[in-house]
Amino acid sequence: MYEEPYRWIEAVANRRNYLDDQFTQGNPLVGVSFAQGILLLTFNRGTEKIYEIYDRIALGGMGHPADLEKLRYTLLDMAHVEGFQRSPADVTASRLMKNGLAPVIKQAFEEIFKAPYIAKILLAEVGATQDRDRLFTINYDGMFEEQREFGLLAASPSIRGCLTQVWKNHSPLSSLQSAVEVSLRLWGIASHLQTSTPTSDSEEEGGTSSPATSMSTIPDDEAIASRIRETLSKEAVECVFLDRESGKMETYRVLSQSELQSFIPSVFQPPT
């Protein structure tokens, strides 16, 4: 019955609704570039969501753990074979995204007889200088975006548009600590918007949403702080730093809980 074009389009639209629903309970994930490197931050309920892919590349995911794992392996295989057969310098997030991830995810999404990947992925690559940092995000339908300073995974694209505006007005990031603070605040806003935005905000409409209208929906500071406090008391914050100045080939570093504890402002800390 899917031979008829309008049936196929209908099936794809149903798929979008189904997938949008799957992400409403997910944790947003924030990636920011600053002078010392790139910071990725999210919360988890036990399963990690941030992984090392190659010497300068990390992956952040949102969605079903089994799908993320499968896609992670696709990237690991591709990156390591490339790094081995050519050079580690030839492994770039851009090529991993464009040649590796995007075609696989798009194909799975459009083959309506098979299950799609329930996954949104952020690939971050730290460069030798800040202007060479790259953050790629890809949606469940294979559509990807390239950004230099800021990347976000969230349930709907309107949240992303809104957060991009907040990012533009943020205070300058002078240290790892300030990067953690700003990322945490951005996460708080995204998480708050995700639970307060109606789920009917599907990808098709959302893709063109105007940031100006969504700016008005940004929660106040107290609402953000209370969302973060509430989450911190139940879930673990997960934070990875791609250290530009590590002096080694490998840049990936997981920030320890005690280190994070000292970085998180007291207003976000849950009462003990």
Added chain:
Amino acid sequence: MGQQGDFLQVLRECGYAVDDLCPPFNVSGPSAHAEITTGTTVFAIKYADGVLVAGDRRATAGNVVMYDRTDKVLELDRFSVMAIAGVPATAFEMARILEHSFKYYRRSQLQDLSFEGKLRALSTLLKNNAPAALAGTGTVAPIFAGYDQLEGCGKIFFYDILGAEFEAVEYAVSGSGSSTIRGILFYMNRWGSGPVAGMNEEDALTFVLRLMTSAAEFDSATGGVDAQAQLYPVVKRISPEGVRTIPAERLKSLFSEKVLNHV
């Protein structure tokens, strides 16, 4: 198969001849038999704070000096090094495969490969390379040294060309200059002022430079120290913090103070 963290399998699947790194050629003449000794000197010794691994920098082809700046002590990851003696093309390729295998395992399995797992990986490569080793065209006899994080100590292993691994209690040597230093090490441990394993870092480094100079004295294929050209052996230190290269300046000052002039 990649799901088990096996990088060799990933390479096989994409058509890389990982089990046949150096096809044995049909060579006739004097080089057609296996030679364990190859033109180089590499060794590892245990000392008070860990392990020192050193290698000379000369690469030879017969009587010809090909190159005087080779690095034969290769870091495989933060905690292990491989010192190579043998046919460079095969040896460097093995090191590259191991480096990527360890990285791939750590990133895919979200845990470090155990020290024993690393030893086995090198052994497998050598075993697969046996035909080339026996033909004399791909002989590699490496030393593997690293810090075993499970047991909390530095360890040294050496291999024969077919892949058998042996743990060294105090030291391991390989290459054509090794017979000279093996004798010195034996003598030092038995009748010297104290065992090499008890030396502090400065004494151990001085000892390493003296060993290398002795090897170069009797083996034309060993580069030794060429102070005039600022050429010092590659020396790496393995400790609980990981692998660190000893800077050439440090070797230079020790060489001029304690090796060049008899003290």
